Amino acid sequence: MAMSQKWWPRALIGSAQILVLVSLIVAGVSLLGSSTDQRILTVFLINLIAAIGLQIYTGTSGIISFGHVGFMALGAYGSALFTADPAIKAMGIPNAPDFILTSAMGFLPAMLIGVGVAAIVAAVIGRVFVRLGGSAAAVATLGFMVMVFTVLSNAEEWTRGAKAFSGIPAYTTMGWCMGAFAVILVIARLLRESDTGLGLRSSRDDAIAAQASGVDVVNSRYVMWVASAACSAVAGALYAHYIGAILPKAFHFELTFLIVTMVIVGGQSITGAIVGTLLITILAEALRRLENGFSLGSFSLSEAPGLTTAVLALLIVFTLTMRPQGLVGRWELDDLTMRWLAKRRPAASGAALPFEKDRERNPAA
Template sequence: MGAFTKLVPVWLLRALAGAALLALLLALVALVGGGGSSSLQDATVLLLINVVLVTGLQVFTGNSGIVSFGHLAFAGVGAYLAAILTLEPVLKAGYIDGLPTFLADAHLDLWPAIAVAVAFTVLVALVLSFALLRLDGGAAVIGTLALLLAANTVFSAASGITRGAGGLATIPRETTIGVALIGAIGAVVVARIFRESAVGLRLRASSGDALAAGSIGVDVRAARRWAWLLSAAICAVGGALLAHRQTVVAPSNFYLQPTFLLVAMLIVGGMRTVSGAVVGAAVVTAIQQGVLPLEDHALHLGPLDLDRLTGLTQVVLVLAILLAMAWRRRGLAGDHELDEALVRAVRDHRPRTPDPPSLRTPSEIPDV
């Protein structure tokens, strides 16, 4: 055992065990969803894609403590590039007139296209990191929001590549439940390994007080940059999977409302753990899929007469966030991963061996 732990560090074994537990739960969800109706299958795929996206956000926000509103910009870059690479060249020649020659002639399968999209997205994130990661606190939050606004402008204005607000259509529908499950499990494994790694540990330590962490030798900016690049890569995968499920992408898919949903998932589930990201994605997706059909219904309740319950989903999500913050301020999962919580529960319920008589206090010795 000692030789094995030298080859495979204990922290890595712990990370892989925790990721395996989450992967098992995701596989069970996929199995149940795959055997249901078409609407249930669509909801299952959406859940798995949301797990990828919110896990990508958790890698940066949950470990650094900086809430990012700009990570869907990376999802948009991954979605558009992967979609363009998987489109038939004949289709691209017919209705996308601003593509460079190498993109217009390219035609890749899904996973190679995602790999190229991830590499390009990481390059974009690296360039942006030199400006955005210089910021701290509220300035960093505003900076990420500015990134989201700028990305939306680029997606809308670059109509020769993205087709603007009209959206890029005819994307092949290749994101099945199995493909989405692979993406979700991969995101969870990578996120959990990063969290338990030395870089992740240093970054989590700096989230409370970056100045104090820097004073003892932690390179906070370097740790943040690793988390930033890794989270951008995971979000790019999520964006590509989303594009190949919807078969059409538009700038609105990566703007304010989806960002609000993503942040809500992280708050409800708990931003400090990967398990929290998965739980938050499940809860918010369930609310979204359950409440959204009710918006087409009318409500006649005394003086309250509504022909359509527009915005009901947002109202319920806001209430869910408020309840989560009031009941569990750190989210439903709290500060501990699911496997850590299980280990703690087993320890707490394990019967204790009575102390030997010699260690008992006089008040504890029964009368004879």
Template sequence: MLTSSRRQLLASGGMIIMLSVIAVFVATWFGPATERMLTVFFISLTAVVGIGVYSGNSGILSFGHVAFMGIGAYASSLLTVPAALKGATLPGLSTWLAAVELTLIPATLIAMVFTAVVALAVGAAISKLEGSAATIATLGLLIIVHGVIIGWRDVTRGAQSFFGVPRVTDLVTAAAFCVVALFLARLYRDSSSGLRLRAGRENAIAAGAVGVRIRWERLISFVLSAAIMALAGAMMAHFLGAFSPKKFYFNDTFLLLAMLIVGGMSTVTGAITGAVVITLVTEVLRRLESGFSIGVFDVPPIFGTAQIGIGLIILLAMFRKVDGLAGLKEWEERVLPRTTLLAPAALPPVGARDVLSGKGLTRQFGGLTAVDDVSIQILPGQIVGLIGPNGSGKTTLLNMLSGILTPTEGQILHGGRDLTGLSSPDIADQGIARTFQNIRLFANLTVYQNVLVAALSTHRGKDAVARAQTALDWLDVMKHAAADAGTLSYGDQRRVEIARALACQPQVLFLDEPAAGMNREETDALMEILRRLSADLGISVLLVDHDLELINQLSDRIMVLNEGRMIAQGSPKEIRRNKAVIEAYLGTGRENEN
């Protein structure tokens, strides 16, 4: 499923084709030198887009993707080098590989598949890592692949040049392959998988809570990006005709990452912008590298001028344009924002029939016991209030019930199914959704995308668009659908977060301080919505809040935590009269005064 409007995708595709055709005609007009420069540009842009598919959508900077470019170059070249030349220069090559001799396109496709298989094996491990650990792992990948290429002399000629590759990558071929890569990257970004991965980039905990399996989505993007890098590598090999392992090492990594960072990691527009800027700057500075004159002054040759210039551009971009020159949005998303949505449908009653219970739940952090032997039960269609002083363990209990934390002891059951130890996406699949004490929206995605990603990630994405738009309508935030979630007021962000949880079509809904930041009028409107969720849809609600008036008016039953222990539970009237609750909130001295 594609999450962008058709006119946005058509505008993007049309612009890519138009600019590519214009560039080819202009280069042909200016002659061979310009053709060569533009051919290298198209190959570099393909590689930048390949890195962006993973790094831009996941938020994890990869230093290792040039390794896949090298694998693609060697794999495709082994299939296209004339058999006679392979027999003479690579005597240790296996018989079948020495005899095969393919043209560029089939050799490139085979190289892409082979590289994707390698990426699948590597990505299965890297996708489990987070942040800087994943980045360092990709650097290790680059070094390891470089070492293997040098050491596998019977196949790669080691550190020596691999020569005899047919030079069949011309300007038109490079432009055509680049257009294909740009289309793949653009379609992936706005596919269901791409949207889920971007949600994980924005906030991994919140994404998991609405059913996004982040490791799986990272693996998909890692494999796809590796295949695109292999395409770039095959084009480069068949453009140069001869290359060595150092071609696919730190120098090219630095250059390609500079293009990605300067233009903007998050978009195809950014990849194109960065590639254009860095290519132009590099060409100018290389011409100045051998020295130049300014009037009567002669500037001597300065080795590494291009690298110095690129480094300065990166620093300038980091200071002035942290998100890159193109920002976080595709150009057509700015020019042609999505304004039309389908009419919302009625949410079907959930008809929750299963009891959610936690038995003897305990959670320890080192020597600190945050929750101590707490048992909880939520009946179908019931609104249960959970209150307690700050630090009493309320959010920790919710985190255990929603799969973010695993209980140190105890058991979680839903309709007889044991949920203890399941991950948060698995918990979401069981019909349990939640909001957070500190708002965890996907700030750089639109309100509609925030809610849609939840619908796409639960119930196998069935009726996702209808569920998303109906949830927006229920919480009265449809008018903000096209706005970035991070730009809304605090109260509206709270409503969007509830709408996102509602789009999961849950049987049980955990709300952690949903009225925080709202005025009395907004709180009253929220109370009416929550009553309707329970009465009309049959959704069970576990409500945590410090607004005791809200808790008392909404709750069928209230549970009270203090210092990690359950000290009372009962009807609102019973809780108001409970001495242990009065003591926990007011203190022993205040109680004695009364």
């Protein structure tokens, strides 16, 4: 299997397979779906980028972060402030510094500013954060998310505080979403398959053995943390320019738990983040319709607010108890297709199956 010897072809082949599948979904919904379906599709792609962003860190380090929505908020506000019409900014945030008031940038440079801000913040706090694991990491990252929320809510001169910051140009198209998704997917897979990613994944298997093999766990986590924050910021920028108006409340607990649920339910791989996002999007959409009331035979329910949140919470509990590795575990789509091919043509491939389970072939046991 010459293919498995180099790490980057695996990453590219895996990305291509996923890209084809997601493109099929996008093409199908674009051609056949209603305008509501297309709206759902756009939000799906934005959430997908956010979930992959989080998975870059969580999938390799094994540490869940509740703070990545904070990086999304930085990406959103960073991009929004530099693109909004100066006339609107003159009314909404007249006391903001001049370089913000006068700026009317294009989407890409403004998005890169948002991403840069998120990356710098991640680089600064990351020095401490990547040393934390378990509940300490959960509390610290959650605290970071709340801090970003509080700062944005109170920085009224820049953000209009808790009020909506509107007049953000609607730059986010399906093309931007797919382009950003493709780039971030490839980055995520390359990072995951790289030596840094492999070393970090080994440390979640056995931290002592990883250190004894010379893996620098702290620095590997740091690389993933900063990259992960930057990718989350892209999702935030896309969100801001899709909705057209943002407020700090949009980047709070609700979105945090949505993205975290996608990653936990999906599994530990990039493919897992995608499966989780797809599943949760469909489920949330179905539940949202039920929330407005439904009738089933003689049983009818007028309204059920909060149903989505309740079901998502149950889903996390169910996943963590019944299948803690998530739906697809640590496998990527290319692992699964290779396994399928090897099973179909065991004689032709000649090599051992990557997931071999039969101990009979192992007489030394």
